Structure formats: structure tokens, C-alpha cells
Amino acid sequence: MSIRTLDDLLAEGVSGRRVLVRADLNVPLDKQSGDITDDGRIRAVLPTLGALVEAGAKVVVCSHLGRPKGAPDPQFSLRPVAGRLGELLGAPVHFATDTVGDSARSTVAALADGQVALLENLRFNAGETSKDDAERGAFADQLAAFGDAYVDDAFGAVHRKHASVYDVPARLPHVAGRLVLREVEVLSKLTSEPERPYVVVLGGSKVSDKLAVIEALLPTVDRLLIGGGMCFTFLKAQGLEVGTSLLEKDMVETCRNLLERSGGKILLPVDVVVADAFAPDAAHDTVRVDGIPSHRLGLDIGPETVAGFAAALSQAKTVFWNGPMGVFEMPAFAAGTRGIAEAITKADAFSVVGGGDSAAAVRALGLDESSFGHISTGGGASLEYLEGKTLPGIAALEN
Ligand code: 3PG
Numbered sequence: 001m002s003i004r005t006l007d008d009l010l011a012e013g014v015s016g017r018r019v020l021v022r023a024d025l026n027v028p029l030d031k032q033s034g035d036i037t038d039d040g041r042i043r044a045v046l047p048t049l050g051a052l053v054e055a056g057a058k059v060v061v062c063s064h065l066g067r068p069k070g071a072p073d074p075q076f077s078l079r080p081v082a083g084r085l086g087e088l089l090g091a092p093v094h095f096a097t098d099t100v101g102d103s104a105r106s107t108v109a110a111l112a113d114g115q116v117a118l119l120e121n122l123r124f125n126a127g128e129t130s131k132d133d134a135e136r137g138a139f140a141d142q143l144a145a146f147g148d149a150y151v152d153d154a155f156g157a158v159h160r161k162h163a164s165v166y167d168v169p170a171r172l173p174h175v176a177g178r179l180v181l182r183e184v185e186v187l188s189k190l191t192s193e194p195e196r197p198y199v200v201v202l203g204g205s206k207v208s209d210k211l212a213v214i215e216a217l218l219p220t221v222d223r224l225l226i227g228g229g230m231c232f233t234f235l236k237a238q239g240l241e242v243g244t245s246l247l248e249k250d251m252v253e254t255c256r257n258l259l260e261r262s263g264g265k266i267l268l269p270v271d272v273v274v275a276d277a278f279a280p281d282a283a284h285d286t287v288r289v290d291g292i293p294s295h296r297l298g299l300d301i302g303p304e305t306v307a308g309f310a311a312a313l314s315q316a317k318t319v320f321w322n323g324p325m326g327v328f329e330m331p332a333f334a335a336g337t338r339g340i341a342e343a344i345t346k347a348d349a350f351s352v353v354g355g356g357d358s359a360a361a362v363r364a365l366g367l368d369e370s371s372f373g374h375i376s377t378g379g380g381a382s383l384e385y386l387e388g389k390t391l392p393g394i395a396a397l398e399n
Pocket residue numbers: 024026066067156157160356378379380381
């Protein structure tokens with residue numbers, strides 16, 4: 001990799017220089033209270049920010065949060081993130097109430113050496129995500145004016161061809177931050193020569209999101225375990241009835257084809273927890289997959305499936321896990337995800353957890369993060385990396 005790193009930048013000296021850091025501070029917020037429910041992505045960027053503060057840089061942090069539509073939208077404000085970031089850094093973070101306007105300009109201009117500013121949500125500006133190169137470029141010009149150098153530490157966003165990720169590094173001296181470096185180092189182990197057996201666990205709700213990665217992984221992995229909402233489209237492809245479970249009808253044929261070509265590598269659930277409704281207190285039972293009642297829906301994998309998946313995981317030397325096995329946010333449907341997560345921690349394997357949801361599940365279930373080899377901050381980004389796609393944010397750093 002011909003990428004310059006934060007250490008290269010620090011070696012040049014950053015004292016008194018403005019360093020623009022693209023971070024992925026896209027954290028989950030509680031719908032009612034607006035509180036941050038998982039601050040993992042904020043903590044993940046602290047090593048980079050801490051090093052810059054220590055070295056006396058004027059640190060200007062920018063990020064997106066959620067998917068606002070190119071205009072200010074208070075429910076997606078980064079203000080609560082500025083508060084939490086300040087607590088974690090142990091020093092106040094100066095918050096700009098716009099991204100490239102008067103507030104941003106005066107906030108950046110007022111920074112003293114070793115101080116940190118956070119700009120308001122990048123996606124409050126249409127230029128950030130625009131498909132039009134000129135529109136993105138014009139926004140990138142405004143952002144780039146806030147830095148003498150650029151650090152990309154937003155691993156979760158490197159798969160996006162957005163102004164702050166792709167166009168700003170073309171305008172400033174640019175380096176990869178500590179988080180981006182670590183993520184790429186770990187994921188490249190999975191794509192180059194994973195120690196075998198290499199077992200991948202995929203869950204989450206949509207098969208269509210995972211098709212490309214399944215295609216890409218099939219030749220490489222020894223076992224592919226499939227749970228979560230997406231398993232019902234595969235069960236349907238096996239000719240089973242899935243009741244009112246999540247089903248992507250137009251994917252059934254594709255799943256059948258994948259199963260035929262998988263050489264027996266794909267393992268599907270043998271039992272599932274079915275419920276009367278998608279609700280925490282819904283009546284529920286465990287049934288065999290060939291006995292799913294027509295009026296009920298599957299919300300978790302069953303105990304026999306957990307045992308079978310755990311047996312495969314116990315042999316593994318390398319594990320990649322993306323996507324929960326069930327609706328883990330509801331205690332009645334959390335056992336599958338918990339069981340698989342525990343099986344991964346018990347395996348004598350190098351394990352990588354990819355994806356915001358799986359990482360949040362690990363923390364929400366109270367599991368010890370340090371018993372996993374690596375917890376990626378990128379969901380889509382880690383999947384696209386494993387698919388072998390060119391990631392715009394990484395490509396931009398290589399140039
Ligand atoms: C994520 O949460 O996956 C990243 O922050 C990227 O967000 P996006 O999918 O809205 O681009």
C-alpha cells in the first residue's frame with residue numbers, strides 16, 4: 001500500500017497547523033430521547049485525534065450522521081456527538097452550527113493549538129453526496145479551505161464517493177488515520193491468506209445487500225453460516241414454507257442457484273423461533289424449519305441451529321461475522337445472536353466482527369469486546385472490502 005500515514009504527518013510536525021479529519025461519527029441515536037445509544041465509533045477515532053491534539057495541531061473534525069437529504073435537519077445534528085467527543089477527549093470540542101458557513105469559518109479561525117472543532121453534519125450540504133463531480137468539487141473546495149492537511153479516519157465511509165471522502169484528499173496533503181490503517185490491515189488478512197478453516201457468519205435482514213459478498217466469499221471460505229432475516233429467502237429456495245417471515249421473493253431463484261453452486265459450504269438453520277407478531281411480547285415458539293406455521297414469522301434462529309453453527313465455529317481458525325442472527329434488540333429473540341457471538345469468542349480463531357449492527361449487538365449483549373480479534377467500525381465498507389471492490393476513500397489516499 002502506497003499510502004502515507006498519520007505518523008508520516010506527525011513526523012513533519014503539525015504544531016499550529018490546521019488538520020482536517022474526516023471521521024465516521026455516524027452513531028445510533030435513541031429515537032425518543034436523541035441520546036447516543038452506542039459511542040463505539042466516537043471512541044474508535046480517539047487515537048488519531050489524541051495524537052493530533054498532543055502534537056499541537058488545530059484539529060477540524062467533520063462527519064456525516066444518518067441520511068439527511070442535503071439540507072439542515074435538526075434530528076441529524078452532530079451537536080450531541082460534539083458533547084460526547086469532548087467528554088472522551090477530556091477537553092471541550094468547539095461545535096460549528098454549519099458545515100462550511102459563517103459558524104464553521106469563525107470556529108476554525110478561533111482554534112488554538114491543540115484544540116478540536118467539530119463541523120455540523122456534512123450531509124446538510126447537497127454537494128457532499130452529489131453524483132455531479134463539479135457540485136461535489138465545489139463543496140470539497142470549501143471544506144479543504146479549513147485544513148493545511150487532511151486525515152481520513154472514517155473507515156465506515158471509505159466505500160462512499162463523497163466530497164469529504166474522495167474529493168478533499170485530491171486538494172490537500174493526505175494521510176490515513178490510525179483507525180483506517182488498522183481496519184485495512186485486519187481485513188487484508190482475510191482476503192490474502194486466512195488461516196483455515198475460514199468460517200463466515202452472515203445475518204441481517206436483506207439478502208439483496210449480501211449477495212455480492214456471498215458470491216465473492218464462496219470460493220474463499222470453508223463454511224458460510226446464514227442466519228437472520230435473510231435466511232428465510234434461502235429456506236424458501238430449498239422449497240420450505242416460511243409463513244410471514246421476511247422474504248425477498250425476487251431473490252429466491254438467485255439463492256437457489258447459490259445453494260446449488262456452494263458445494264455444501266452454506267449452512268442454513270434447522271430450527272427457528274417463530275412469533276405471532278414483530279413485537280417484544282409476542283407469543284413465540286421454536287419450530288423445525290419444515291414446520292413454520294403459515295401465520296407466524298421467524299425472528300431468531302433456534303437452539304439446535306446455534307449448536308450446529310457453534311460446532312462449525314469451534315473448528316475455525318479465522319472467523320468473519322456480519323449481521324445479527326435475529327431481532328437481538330428484543331430479549332425474546334436475542335438468544336441466537338448471543339449464542340453465535342459466544343461461540344465466536346470461544347473459538348481458537350482470529351475473529352473479525354464487521355458492521356455497525358453486529359458491533360452494537362456485541363456491546364448491547366454485554367459481551368467482552370476484547371475477546372474478539374477486531375471489531376470493525378464499517379458495515380458496508382468492510383463487506384465491499386471483502387468483495388474486492390475499489391473503495392473510493394482508499395483509492396483517494398493512494399494517489
Ligand atoms: C455506516 O453507518 O454504514 C456508515 O456510516 C456509512 O453510512 P451510509 O451507509 O449512510 O453512507
